[in-house]
Amino acid sequence: MCRGLLNRGTRANRVAFWKNPFEAPPPIPRAPLPSESAALVLQEAERAPEDDVDAVPEDRRQAHTRQRDLTLQFTGDTWEYFRLWTATQALIFLTLGLYAPWARVRRTRYLARHYRLDGVGFEYRANPWAILKGKLFVYALLIVGVALCIWSPLLIAPLVLISFLPLAWLLTHSFRFRWQTFRYRNIPFGFIPDAMSIFWPTVLMGVTTAYVTMASFGGVGAAGGSWGIFVGLMLSMLLALLAWPYVTSKLLHHRFSNALWGASRFRLHCTVGEIFNMLFASGKAFYFAIATIFTFLNVLSLMIKNIDLRSLAQATAYLLLTVAAVAYGRTRRLNYTLNRLQIGNEIAFVSTMEPRHAGWRAMRYGLASVFTLGLAIPWATIDFARWRTENLIVRLDGEWSSFPAFAPNAATKGAIVDGLAEQFGIEVGW
Amino acid sequence: MSEATSSVTGEQALLFDGQHAAAEAVHIEHDARAGSWRIHRSDGNFETIAAMHVSSADDSDRVRSRLALSDGRLIELAQPRSGAWRVRDPSRVGRWIRERRNAWFSAIAVLLLPVFILTVILPGAVNLVAPRIPMSFEARLGETVLTSVTRSTLRPTSLPADVQERLRQRFDALAQAAELPTARLLFYSGMANAFALPGGAVVVTDELIGLLGDDHYLVAVLAHELGHVAHRDALRGIATHLIASQLLTVAMSQDELTTKVVDLVASNVLSAQYSQSVERQADRYACELLAKTKQSPAWLGDAFAKFIDLGKRYNTDLNSGTYTSSHPPTVERIAASKACAEEHGFMR
Numbered sequence: 001m002c003r004g005l006l007n008r009g010t011r012a013n014r015v016a017f018w019k020n021p022f023e024a025p026p027p028i029p030r031a032p033l034p035s036e037s038a039a040l041v042l043q044e045a046e047r048a049p050e051d052d053v054d055a056v057p058e059d060r061r062q063a064h065t066r067q068r069d070l071t072l073q074f075t076g077d078t079w080e081y082f083r084l085w086t087a088t089q090a091l092i093f094l095t096l097g098l099y100a101p102w103a104r105v106r107r108t109r110y111l112a113r114h115y116r117l118d119g120v121g122f123e124y125r126a127n128p129w130a131i132l133k134g135k136l137f138v139y140a141l142l143i144v145g146v147a148l149c150i151w152s153p154l155l156i157a158p159l160v161l162i163s164f165l166p167l168a169w170l171l172t173h174s175f176r177f178r179w180q181t182f183r184y185r186n187i188p189f190g191f192i193p194d195a196m197s198i199f200w201p202t203v204l205m206g207v208t209t210a211y212v213t214m215a216s217f218g219g220v221g222a223a224g225g226s227w228g229i230f231v232g233l234m235l236s237m238l239l240a241l242l243a244w245p246y247v248t249s250k251l252l253h254h255r256f257s258n259a260l261w262g263a264s265r266f267r268l269h270c271t272v273g274e275i276f277n278m279l280f281a282s283g284k285a286f287y288f289a290i291a292t293i294f295t296f297l298n299v300l301s302l303m304i305k306n307i308d309l310r311s312l313a314q315a316t317a318y319l320l321l322t323v324a325a326v327a328y329g330r331t332r333r334l335n336y337t338l339n340r341l342q343i344g345n346e347i348a349f350v351s352t353m354e355p356r357h358a359g360w361r362a363m364r365y366g367l368a369s370v371f372t373l374g375l376a377i378p379w380a381t382i383d384f385a386r387w388r389t390e391n392l393i394v395r396l397d398g399e400w401s402s403f404p405a406f407a408p409n410a411a412t413k414g415a416i417v418d419g420l421a422e423q424f425g426i427e428v429g430w
Numbered sequence: 431m432s433e434a435t436s437s438v439t440g441e442q443a444l445l446f447d448g449q450h451a452a453a454e455a456v457h458i459e460h461d462a463r464a465g466s467w468r469i470h471r472s473d474g475n476f477e478t479i480a481a482m483h484v485s486s487a488d489d490s491d492r493v494r495s496r497l498a499l500s501d502g503r504l505i506e507l508a509q510p511r512s513g514a515w516r517v518r519d520p521s522r523v524g525r526w527i528r529e530r531r532n533a534w535f536s537a538i539a540v541l542l543l544p545v546f547i548l549t550v551i552l553p554g555a556v557n558l559v560a561p562r563i564p565m566s567f568e569a570r571l572g573e574t575v576l577t578s579v580t581r582s583t584l585r586p587t588s589l590p591a592d593v594q595e596r597l598r599q600r601f602d603a604l605a606q607a608a609e610l611p612t613a614r615l616l617f618y619s620g621m622a623n624a625f626a627l628p629g630g631a632v633v634v635t636d637e638l639i640g641l642l643g644d645d646h647y648l649v650a651v652l653a654h655e656l657g658h659v660a661h662r663d664a665l666r667g668i669a670t671h672l673i674a675s676q677l678l679t680v681a682m683s684q685d686e687l688t689t690k691v692v693d694l695v696a697s698n699v700l701s702a703q704y705s706q707s708v709e710r711q712a713d714r715y716a717c718e719l720l721a722k723t724k725q726s727p728a729w730l731g732d733a734f735a736k737f738i739d740l741g742k743r744y745n746t747d748l749n750s751g752t753y754t755s756s757h758p759p760t761v762e763r764i765a766a767s768k769a770c771a772e773e774h775g776f777m778r
């Protein structure tokens with residue numbers, strides 16, 4: 001009891017609610033001062049932007065009386081992880097990639113064990129052989145696909161489309177595999193696959209990708225000359241800008257709302273539409289800043305006389321800024337989702353990762369990694385893990401004993417489809 | 431501690447039974463001599479567990495030791511392991527990671543191995559596979575690439591028919607001397623460029639012809655492209671690119687944004703290094719072919735010199751389709767061309 005109270009006090013002080021820097025901060029609800037009229041305070045409250053999508057919901061800002069904030073730490077050590085990472089990376093290169101599943105298991109196991117919630121670390125258990133089998137199967141399929149596409153370029157678009165048909169099934173089983181490999185307090189996580197619920201979104205993604213592939217092969221709009229190509233390009237960009245955020249939002253929603261910890265179901269208190277809308281609700285200033293910097297850097301790069309160096313500089317700038325923009329969008333969405341997530345009735349999350357910081361962080365990590373030829377990746381991983389734990393609060397309302405295990409435990413199923421799903425380049429991890 | 435002389439050590443621990451998330455505080459003792467573990471439960475009872483039913487392996491010195499019991503229960507010690515509690519990862523990789531100074535060897539390997547793979551193993555693999563790919567398949571590939579390029583960056587030629595005929599005759603004479611029956615010349619309009627496709631088609635743009643002005647220079651450039659045809663470089667290039675990008679995806683297959691950045695930059699820099707040797711080979715081939723057909727190998731060098739003159743305005747490259755330039759320094763290529771001309775007795 002005493003510990004819970006203490007925790008609440010110290011953690012609450014550390015929480016800084018971030019806001020859009022280009023908007024006035026919402027006024028804090030308060031009682032009128034002796035010299036003020038109640039109407040003034042009411043007016044002030046009315047000005048509070050109710051639709052500030054990035055803010056932590058009102059009911060999560062402070063812990064209820066029965067809840068206690070659990071301590072969340074990351075205790076991993078940069079040099080220790082550096083040793084682990086470089087050794088496994090060298091083995092990946094030595095085996096031309098065959099060691100990759102073992103490396104993944106070893107690294108994830110290390111990171112999971114050092115995430116300590118309420119004093120107890122997480123656990124990761126996966127069978128590298130299963131992951132390897134999945135990868136090899138994917139490569140066999142890829143070789144056949146590439147050969148077919150070369151044989152007849154007309155097959156490219158249909159093949160892309162067909163390959164997206166089983167994607168819903170692949171993704172749900174991939175989610176299940178990923179959830180099942182983690183456990184906390186000796187209770188495994190789980191996932192209830194519901195492929196039908198994401199079937200149409202993944203088909204939409206397939207249509208978009210097939211269309212973009214066709215457009216880049218000039219099949220679309222070529223009849224109308226350069227004008228037609230332009231219209232086709234704009235159309236495909238529009239599709240990609242709307243279809244991808246929608247589909248990934250749907251997948252994020254699915255990944256959390258169908259997850260289990262033991263027998264306790266995850267519950268997500270928002271719809272896919274709300275997640276999708278929040279992406280466009282604000283953040284224009286950040287994207288505008290990114291676009292401005294990109295233009296500026298491009299103009300600046302014209303001063304580089306050597307063509308090779310110039311194109312390398314431009315590519316690097318483009319990549320880094322894309323990475324920043326993606327990290328920014330993802331962090332906002334993850335905050336939004338975590339702040340509406342519950343496990344059973346007892347566990348709630350408050351995520352306060354500042355999206356702009358996430359963007360600059362991603363850029364810094366990228367830059368450091370480029371200049372060290374990859375050797376900074378372990379540092380970036382550990383640094384990010386620390387930052388994440390500092391900006392995530394987990395609240396428990398009740399006792400650990402109220403979380404029972406789930407009886408049927410089909411462990412490590414779905415490793416093959418996990419490899420398949422990975423090939424689509426969709427973010428299946430987090 | 432009175433246990434100093436005995437082999438038994440004890441410690442506080444948490445027991446997770448796997449039925450629900452609650453932990454039971456237990457006291458656990460390890461008998462190093464017997465290899466067994468004794469768990470003192472909170473209700474005063476105890477159980478003894480033989481070593482064979484306990485597994486544990488840690489790759490970190492900072493994490494609390496965990497014992498997984500064969501019945502599915504899990505024990506986490508209250509302290510990071512120490513002394514008799516150390517249950518270290520016995521595997522070779524685990525031992526390698528624990529040794530601090532090994533980190534330097536690993537780091538150097540991480541830096542050097544990709545270079546070795548991309549400059550030695552990858553070309554070796556491509557050399558092994560490329561000759562075994564049937565010509566008909568390569569021709570198909572060439573058509574696929576051409577469809578894609580003509581749709582996106584090339585337009586139909588506006589070169590007069592007689593000029594086309596004249597250049598085609600010179601090209602065919604070269605191809606005949608080179609014994610390349612599949613080689614054929616195609617005219618298009620687009621950025622000043624010349625490149626060889628898989629299957630033997632050589633594309634030259636009106637803009638490049640206009641830029642070079644003199645037929646001699648163009649013939650030298652075409653001889654260089656025939657070098658790519660003879661070595662099946664376009665096919666090799668595509669195969670190399672496909673394999674290299676897949677290798678990099680496998681090597682960096684983690685859900686980290688940073689790896690994607692490293693991945694792209696590394697593949698650009700390293701594959702450029704590889705294609706420079708390919709270009710030198712094609713230059714060498716052009717020199718031999720020109721000498722064989724009683725034409726001066728120095729023309730190629732003159733053509734490069736012309737590019738340098740115009741280079742500030744036109745980003746011209748005798749490239750085989752890639753946009754990031756991957757050719758050796760032009761000055762170096764001019765010198766090589768001059769040297770080759772002297773070698774064959776073509777002195778101006």
Ligand SMILES: [Zn+2]
Pocket residue numbers: 654655658709712748749750
């Ligand atoms: Zn060339």
